[in-house]
Amino acid sequence: MTATTAASAHDVPTGILVAGEWRPATGGSTFEVVDPATTELVAQVADGTGEDGLAALTAAHDAAPAWAAVAPRERSELLRACFESIVDRTEELAALITAEGGKPLAESRAEVAYGAEFFRWFAEEAVRAPGLSRTAPAGANRQLVHRRPVGPALLITPWNFPIAMATRKIGPALAAGCPVVIKPAQLTPLTTMAVAEILRAELAARDLPTGVVNVVPTSSAKTVTGPVIGDGRLRKLSFTGSTGVGQVLLGQAADQVLNCSMELGGNAPFVVFADADLDAAVDGAMVAKLRNGGQSCVGANRFLVHRSLASRFAERLAARFAELSVGPGAEGHDVGPLISAAAVDKVDELVTDATDRGARVLAGGSRPEGKGYFYSPTVLADAPADARCVTEEIFGPVAPVVAFDDVDEAFVLANGTQYGLAAYAYTRDVDLAMRAAHEIDAGMIGINRGMVSDASAPFGGVKQSGLGREGGAAGLEEYLETLYVAM
Structure with a gap:
């Protein structure tokens, strides 16, 4: 056949x-x-x-x-x-x-x-x-x-x-x-x-x-x-x-x-510490979030950013998201569809939940008109830590930004999930990078890079x-x- x-x-x-x-x-x-x-x-x-x-x-x-x-x-x-x-x-x-x-x-x-x-x-x-x-x-x-x-x-x-x-x-x-x-x-x-x-x-x-x-x-x-x-x-x-x-x-x-x-499953944190190279962090976020339109188990799910950088990070990420073309992958667009109508419904529910709790939409936040199962690449600023898009796996092109005040709080937020598949951390401090590698509960951790997958490296997670x-x-x-x- x-x-x-x-x-x-x-x-x-x-x-x-x-x-x-x-x-x-x-x-x-x-x-x-x-x-x-x-x-x-x-x-x-x-x-x-x-x-x-x-x-x-x-x-x-x-x-x-x-x-x-x-x-x-x-x-x-x-x-x-x-x-x-x-x-x-x-x-x-x-x-x-x-x-x-x-x-x-x-x-x-x-x-x-x-x-x-x-x-x-x-x-x-x-x-x-x-x-x-x-x-x-x-x-x-x-x-x-x-x-x-x-x-x-x-x-x-x-x-x-x-x-x-x-x-x-x-x-x-x-x-x-x-x-x-x-x-x-x-x-x-x-x-x-x-x-x-x-x-x-x-x-x-x-x-x-x-x-x-x-x-x-x-x-x-x-x-x-x-x-x-x-x-x-x-x-x-x-x-x-x-x-x-x-x-x-x-x-x-x-x-x-x-x-x-x-x-x-996963719920990967993308942690941006106060000393991070902001341009590099935004570049890494684009890779970690938008691979397959966010439909990746190792994709960055929640962006934990030091309060001193949170607004600038969210604005720069939103500007990059707004430049992306959305449409059929066969036509050369940057972001393709989600896999099904149910997937679009779930993503839309998560965005609505976040905005109802006080998050601000800086880019996207809606379904494009026409055929296909599409959702606009979305950046949510001031996302509360208890929003569903932070606590649940999104599996879509939505980036909630959560601010933290110190390193200890960042690790608490990063580990505050039943999942532990992948994580990402951006810092120019070698000691802090090593601490992140040891203290974040994940089977794979990317330090100053937005992709961890490699056929020659072990792939898998901890916890659930x-x-x-x-x-x-x-x-x-x-x-x-x-x-x-x-x-």
């Missing part, structure tokens, strides 16, 4: 991938993928069922012994070839990301490059699984420690970065020797499925096990994931999404004592922002288990 979109120069699989073959869903049902910039239909995609999920798990389980036995170098070369194929297809994949997710083409191209990098990184890591051989302290025997694949893995990916979130999970799983079942997001499944087709074709060309990569799109996640998570053949669950859904999945995974990786790490050397270890042998 394939469909060609106006934005895509190639045929995109729209079926279910099981054991190397694309096929319709059991029962033949489909669901629609819609362009959020135009609300027009992009494709009809197979609507997977629990039966399809279990068929995919069977394929992964059957492929597991053969895939684990494949030489690490061969796994490495597979991933390297897929990296090169993705890079070669940058324009068509970027167009597909924009068609189904709405982000500007320049950002889509950047996501393709970022996503491909996970395959290159884990191609290099595939041959470097750690191990140990030593004499026991008592001297009577030797200790051997080695790693082996965890086993079949269920990968549940989000809609906001459909290629990068898929490759960040697929790359380490395949490098470690784990076959996978991928459940892509309902809103943006096509890009992930295009990547899966690249993998399928490369596996087939190398005569490698056909069940290594399986994909089950669906309009009802729990219909597919419930039976798969409840099956004893599954040994690994990796999920990126909201904390609420992650908590439910962890509860389900407990029955099978599954190895779990969870990258969950998740468990485990993706990317870096730590990403491979998430798909390996440790065995100790006493000789």
Whole structure:
């Protein structure tokens, strides 16, 4: 099953991938993928069922012994070839990301490059699984420690970065020797499925096990994931999404004592201390806030600015926001749509709540007229610390500015959340920068920069922002288990 979109120069699989073959869903049902910039239909995609999920798990389980036995170098070369194929297809994949997710083409191209990098990184890591051989302290025997694949893995990916979130999970799983079942997001499944087709074709060309990569799109996640998570053949669950859904999945995974990786919600503080370079802080804020129109789990959510700088920071940020063009990403605009009408409604509610509590709108604050799910880039000055846009994850182009009076208060405000995924801090004081790095509760902290993501670095959070790490050397270890042998 394939469909060609106006934005895509190639045929995109729209079926279910099981054991190397694309096929319709059991029962033949489909669901629609819609362009959020135009609300027009992009494709009809197979609507997977629990039966399809279990068929995919069977394929992964059957492929597991053969895939684990494949030489690490061969796994490495597979991933390297897929990296090169993705890079070669940058324009068509970027167009597909924009068609189904709405982000500007320049950002889509950047996501393709970022996503491909996970395959290159884990191609290099595939041959470097750690191990140990030593004499026991008592001297009577030797200790051997080695790693082996965890086993079949269920990968549940989000809609906001459909290629990068898929490759960040697929790359380490395949490098470690784990076959996978991928459940892509309902809103943006096509890009992930295009990547899966690249993998399928490369596996087939190398005569490698056909069940290594399986994909089950669906309009009802729990219909597919419930039976798969409840099956004893599954040994690994990796999920990126909201904390609420992650908590439910962890509860389900407990029955099978599954190895779990969870990258969950965020509420990233962007702290501007009194000595900060204000121009650099505004530049960093543009990057940290507006990536994918604010629809990023590591995006800056609340701007905590020393009172001596708060007004100037808010005014300069508002001036920059006001210069941005808003419209379909395919037309080269700076800011694309939100993902759905419900997302626009939520952002509008958060802005209204803030203004009702005394915040001032310096830029934006409204929905543009016309088609699509758009919201104007918005700066809110004098936002109270208890406004919903400060205490909740916004997932939109809204920047609330909260003033603080001293360093201690800044750290209290920064840590006053159940989340701890990412944080940002601007200061010219090295001691203060180091204090921020140690005292802010976050798994990733950007000091004087507005972006932290890197395929070669560990990605993940603390508190209710998740468990485990993706990317870096730590990403491979998430798909390996440790065995100790006493000789």
